[in-house]
Amino acid sequence: MEDFIQFHYEQAIAGAPYEGIMNCHVPGLHSLVLQKSPHGMIRVYFADENHTLHMNDPEPSATYSLAIHGHRQNLTLIGLLGRARNDQFALVPDPKGKWHEHDYTSAIIDGKPSMTPTGRRAAMYFHSQRFMTREERIKLSYRDLHSVYVPEGERAAWMVIEGPPELDASQPCWRNTTDPVEYEGLYQPMTHGDVLNILEQIK
8 A cells, every 4th residue: 555655656746647626525625536447446535634524423413514425336445644434324214313315416526516405304323433544444335325534633544446336326415404515615626736745645
């Protein structure tokens, strides 16, 4: 893993172009694409000290900044830096549940972000909570519902290895609010300086 990151760091220093998004999904979370293939991408997610992923904790029941969601493909998660926790959930339909289903379109894949409440509600139950490490690979099925927690003010990074697509469209996601999402400042292009800064911190 160290050799793989070091290789891309050296490529970036040499001027190789990389794609990335600053403030991806939530403030302070940045997505960097390291490798593309017909079988899927390899990305690094980097949470800086100003992230809002600390809100993704059931205590004290804050409004989650990153919705509970599935994916279009199976994933493998590998921790690279800091304390990033993968939380998986089971949701049970409940007309009085505090979790609200939203139809979702992706700014990355669909070109425009949106979350629209469907009116369906559910109760949430933890399935597992595991901190991501370099030593362990966490496997997620595209059907698995998850979110990520990082302690407030701490930096963290993790790698996401995507499998080939299992679905053609994004799955609905779940939020514990129906308030509109504020997209201002999100999904900004990553500069080459940003790429180098992230790779320098995780290598």
